[in-house]
Amino acid sequence: MSPARLLVRAIVVSDGRTTHLADVLASIAAQTLRPDIVHVALPLDAPRPPTPDGLVIDWRDTARSYTRSIGLILAEHPAHPQEYLWLLHDDTAALPEALAQLVATAKKRTAAAVVAPAHVRWDDPTRLVNLGVTTTRVGARRIDLVEQDDINQGQYDERDDVLAASIAAALVRRDVWDAFGGLEPAYRGYGDSLHFCRRAWRAGHDVVIVPSAKVRHSQDGLRGVRQRSSRGTDATYGLRRTGEWVHALAWSRPLMVPVLLLWTFLSAATRAVLRIAQNESRMVGADLAVPWRVLARLPKVPGMRARIRRGSTRPATAVAPFLVGTRAVISHVRSRELHAYDRWRAQSAPSDMVRFELERAAARRRTGLGIVVVLAIAASVALHGTWLSAIASGRMLAGRALGVTDVPVDALWERTWSGWSTTGFGSPALDGSFSALLLPLAALPGGLRVWIGVLLGMGVALATASAWFALGAATRSVWARGLGAFAYGLWPLHLQAIADGRVGPVIAHVMLPWFAMGLARAAGWHRGEAVGGGEEFPARRLPSPSAAMGAAFSLAVVVVAAPVLLLPLVLVVLVAGAFAGTARWRVWSAAVPALVVSGPALVAAWTAGPLTADAWAILARENGPALVSEAVEPWRIVLGLTAEPLGTPGLPGLPGTVVVGAIGLAVVLAAAVAVGSGRAPWAVAGGMLVAALGVVTAAAAQSTVVVTGAVTGEAPANGFAGPGSTLVVAGLLGAAAAASSRLWTRGEGRGRAAVRTSTSVAAVLMAGVIVATVVVEAWPGREERGDVHPVEATVLPLVAALEQELSTRQRVLVLTDTDEGVDYTVLESDGTVVLDGRAQPAVDALVTVPQGATAATLADTVATLAGAGADATPLLADWGVGVIVAAPGSTMIASSLSQLPELDLIGASEVGTSYRVSRAGSDVPVSRAWVDRGGDIVPADADSWSGAIARTAGGDGTLVIAAPADERWIAESGGVALASVDDALGRAAFSVPAGAGEVTYRYEDHDHRLWWWAALVTVAWAVVGMIPLHDRRFQAVRR
């Protein structure tokens, strides 16, 4: 009983901002079955395209929205019993047969409210754009039933009933349109088709797709062309994603709405992280804005839900078969990714010949890497095998500069989080970045003890491996990479830094190659694999955003480990970016995390006067272990030598300079040959400039006193030349390696033979120098370079260590006999900790630390103790020193302490003799902080930077914190800040009113906290961004 004739009313709505309108009208005119009536809604001010021959067009003005424009037209034309609307967009042009096929289907499927055509690409009708849409059970994800750009081979021709299809160019029954009131405005154009079709199903109608009816669709709206956006589909991502959530809210069960709202935020956060990993930083904002957009549209949801409820005649389960589950979603996402991957592969697939060469190169590379790693580990074991076995047996490395290495996680955490350094009696710290750097190592199984041991013991192997990977960006020659990597790993000043326990320069040396590699790849300057006759594969190397983020992360690590490298490396990044062409912003972004992490220091340097020696001292500071080292001449820096290199016991005639400097000499010669050869000129020039920068940095560092010891009493020390020297060797090796690239296949005939002979000789010589260096350095009986040595992990007697752990947090004063007197140190934890980072007294002048009764007074007190004099202990108790330990073998001081009646011997063991210090006139144990109410003392439950004192009865009192006063100490009771009072000893003190409840105090440095979060965010961003997710293939297919 199909009706004899349908009325098809074609309506084209255009906002006048398209170039396709003429084509659209022409396609209507070209239809084998023309629509009965054609309305075109076009703004009055927009230019009208010519009307195709034989087509009668009813020109109309547009209204505010698509639905309203249609509504205006329909209002003037009463509904016909069999009327269908053919709703054309101004970017949809139907192929000639389309309307006829749609009408034919509409006649057969009378229940169909929507009869939709297949959408194909505007420029290529064989490629599918849309062939029906569905959604998940939750509804918050639109699932296309065909992949974008899938080739139409008739594989979908059987498809008919779908949950939804695009309304664009679809036949819609006029009565249904009128009943629904058009499209839902809350979607703002994205997702309204799905909503309309789903409503149609629920209202007892069908939605049918006609795969054979094809409509070209240029997707102007989707790509944001109308807004003149050049970002493609990204332009409307936020709107589309919001539409999906609105759909979920409209169709979910009522109880699910709050859950979905929460879910929007979680989903947005997850996607934002994913965007960072994909280095689509602009999309992070779009994703983060989605939940707020959803919230803004929330008021419209109840209305939508009411309309759905009123219009539905079928139950919700009626559409359930169309909805897809989790597995289908995963398969959908996976096929989308595979599709992109396939396209990348199709674009960059090498020929079989090239593939064979690449496989051979890969095999050579893997073998080379394997040999280098094995030999590097062997060299490490030869040099520091005893350390590694000691670590394995539960001991730790320690040294004068290194301190103890068994530092617990919480100590590092408190140091980095609070901004309060516990060295001595404590002091404000410039930043906590060094602790933060080591915190992940401390959190790993085995703790900092094991990982610092591995870092130092395997320092040579780690640096060698890093250099291997970095040199891969400069040359693909396995020999050049291997030899260069060993020269870098065995760099004499690196060995010196390892032996001295200078953790910062060691980390900087290990991480710098990664930075260099990241920078080269970020700019697309890395070498491709050499194939065929001097070509490289891939022929065009693309800049990698992930590599830029990797460089950013490495740079942040390097400048935390060796702050002196901040200025030269930022300069390198700036210059590199200037030469990087379109990748310049990516390259420049590599400096951001390093600058943010160094923020407090930069501010301090600026405050000190930007171009003064003080500012440089702050910038050249050493965060971790530092030692007094003799300044050396620049040529020694270039060769990586210390002031007095050790000779070899077996070869007394050979001066140490020659023995140790051989590697440096070989590297300098290689760089000189590179300069002379004229090969890879830009890379060689860059390398030489980096080396020059390194020399200047090292010389400037060692000419500045960077450890003043003003607060901590450390030995003042000049800067270490190591980090600058690292830059030198990196620059020279980079230059030499870049020039050596493809040297093997250079020239013809005798020339090639000559080149090959000379490179072979050079390689053998270099290998000889490297082997000789390892042999000399590992020579049994050769004097140690430094004083790092393995010791038992327990430093203090157990009784003393326990007192440090208790809530009273007593400090321990350790005294050691010397020939002429006594040495002392105040310990917060089990042994001297340097690895939590220096507080940077270099900036004391700026942060104004009151040094009331610290170093000098303490020294006098120690002298009194040494002479068994009276009245020494009250001062110690006042500063929270609860235990005095005489070091093992220090019998002089032990007997002096034994003579003091106010000290109680609490234990003697092989790790020292311990004495308890008592408060004068009170039985309450010594503590880090306490409230004193007229002699009635209540100790605090404290950690290194905060604490709490339980409610106490009594009159007015004083809260005393055994730490130097600083305006950033804050004390509160019941939410009310306590007033600070002056303390005769210069400690932090607050008045506690009578009847106050629990008293809490803490050290609160707002600036520190701000920088801390900023550094965390930028570094985390870099870490996520350096995950090489999709990187290459997305780069290739998207742009």
Add this chain to the structure above:
Amino acid sequence: MIRRIVVLAAAAGAVLAVVTAARLPAEQAPEADVTVAEVTPAVQPIACPGPVEIPVGEIESGDPELGSGSEDRAYATLGDGVAPVGAGYLAGGDVAASLERVGSGDVAGLSATSCVAPVRDQWLVGGSTALGASARLVLTNPSDASTEATVTIYGGLGELEEHAVVSIAPGGQQDLLLEGVAAEVPALAIRVVATGAGVVAHLQDSRLAGFQAAGTDWVARGATPATSLVVPGVGVEGDASAVLRLLAPDGATASLALAGEDGAVDWGGVSALVLEPGVVTEVEVPAVAAGAVEIEADAPVVAGAMLTVPRPVEDGPADAEAADLAWIAAQPVEDGFPRSLMLTEHAASIEVHASTSGGVSFRDASGETVASAVLRAGTVASLPLDLPAGTEITGPADVAWVVTVVDEPGFVSTLAPRRTDVESTEVRVAQRPYVREGS
């Protein structure tokens, strides 16, 4: 071409950087802070060792002629507030002394010694553990805390491996027979390093020549190692002899001079005496009536001198010879502190050596001059004394002096003066990181 220039320019830049970097002014890191504090220890009482003992124990043969012991013993303790500690005693005042006269037996002789305060580090140059000789170290702890003394022994072959560690209870005394630690060492020097408030060390040097007593005396502590020392009172007459004993802990070249009453006395072969580290060296001192040995060395040394005064044998073979001996410890030159002592009976004379010209006068407790002289630099004088026992006399600063104690029949001993001010010690206090030493 441009590329070539860029590369060469960059290389030139690198060379330039090396050259210019050498011109950067270097800031010198200051030395680490070291606090040097004067520590004044609590005033400790002075202590004397007590009577001498017969080294191998009292052997009673029943015949007084043959026994080691003696019926003829006189032991006098001089000082205020005397309290016994072990066999010895403490005294409350600034000075105190003991004198013992043993008329016969193995330890016949005069043994006088001044009481001294405890110190942590002291050198005693004297004694012997050769056959017939005994060295008994008496360690007295007058303080209220126990102390542990480490005794290091030096001999003619350098520092001996054998050393002793002795714990002494508060207010206690411990004996140590050095022949039990290191036998057959003819020339000894002892270093005693004690913990806490320190210890008082005296060494009893007793010698036998066959059956005859060859002398007994207390070796008192001398000056701490110094490059300039004087041993006063080495004048001997007749058959008596004087021997100088020297030790340089770290080796030194010392030159010796003998000052007489009229200036330097000829003494050949001692102008550049090479002292091996830790080796005890003995040098015969020429006999002059009154003399003092001046020691100048290029590294710190310690020294002491022994006087041996022979006397006729009362009862024995004709060729047998009896003797008494006296030890005189070296004193620092011109440290600027006056010294005092308490006279005992038989105090005969003050032997004084002046390093600078001028008058020297010795006063008693009331300030009255009891002896005086005018001396040229580098001369000595012998000032006779006739004062009752228990008199406290104080000499001028910057001279070296001892009091000789002489009695019939040829017994000699000496009393050394001591500084009565409380010696504050210098303590260098520095901060340093604490990690355990490597094993």
